[in-house]
Amino acid sequence: MLGGFISSAALAVLYVTDKNYLLEGYEKLSWLIIWAACFIAVAQERSAKEDQFIGFYEALRPAFQTFVYAYVIKTIFIYLLFVYIDPDLLELSKQKAIEIFIEHKPAEEPQEIFNGRLEAYKKEYFGPRLFDLGIMLEVILGFVLSAITAFLMRRDRPDY
Template identity: 25%
Template sequence: MQKSSNPGLLWGVVGGISLIFLNVITYIAGPSVLFSWWNSVLQLAVFIVIAIFAGLEVKKQQGGYISFKEALKPIFTTFIIGTAILTVYQYVLYKYIDPKLVDALKDNLLESTEKWMHRFKAPQEEIDKQLDELSKTDFNVGIKKSFMDFLKGIIFYFAIAAIISLIIRKKPVERPLQ
């Protein structure tokens, strides 16, 4: 079997499927789990580990050495492919499988915002103002919104990919000519 020139393609599919799997499990557990902050952190951590595998695979193919640019390509590709797969899944979930999930997301966000604002001792009038603005927000999912969310995700993941690439890069030791 021939190795792909960019392992990010394979790892991107693995990442997208892994995130869908985690989403399905948390969806079954209920909105309080699906929309929890720790679920977001867990999914981000899983996605980062998968992207690191893509970079390390290229590094191994090149004998343990990799430049920043060579590392960035498979890592960022992993994030692009995985995010695209997850975006399509979430569009289908919110638009066709469970359209009422949008209301659960809004309710959960209002509840958690109020809780956090109370925790940070915000004045009640500020809490009411924030909750009022938030309740007016349209949370419905459409093609345009999904695409914009995808682009925002890609910008965020480019920064993560750059950091990972800086960490795993390794230049060969240059020996002076004698």
């Protein structure tokens, strides 16, 4: 859980420094903090069971459990930040998303069709959602990172 609070604190520092940092990808720094927390959780599990062998599944449990706790704390912090603390971030994120949409305009698409797509895109909701496909993809990515952590930190029984 400490990983979630530390990643939220890092996001708060980015927010206080410059709001645009949250919209330009610097919030991915919180992923590194959460992954480090997963490594620490597995390392603590290994040191607590120093005389035992820790297989992949025994290492996966604390890694993924730590990820889920930290990710939930981080997601709640981002939701509160965007919706209640500073709703202007929603407008900034919308402007940033529209800029990116315009930058990725297909060259062969006629301007009238693109303008119609752009207007439809502007009407979408750009705020954080608690139930979203993006959250599920990040949880899957977190599981993959936890599996990598467990694979690297496992201590298998030696073959005799």
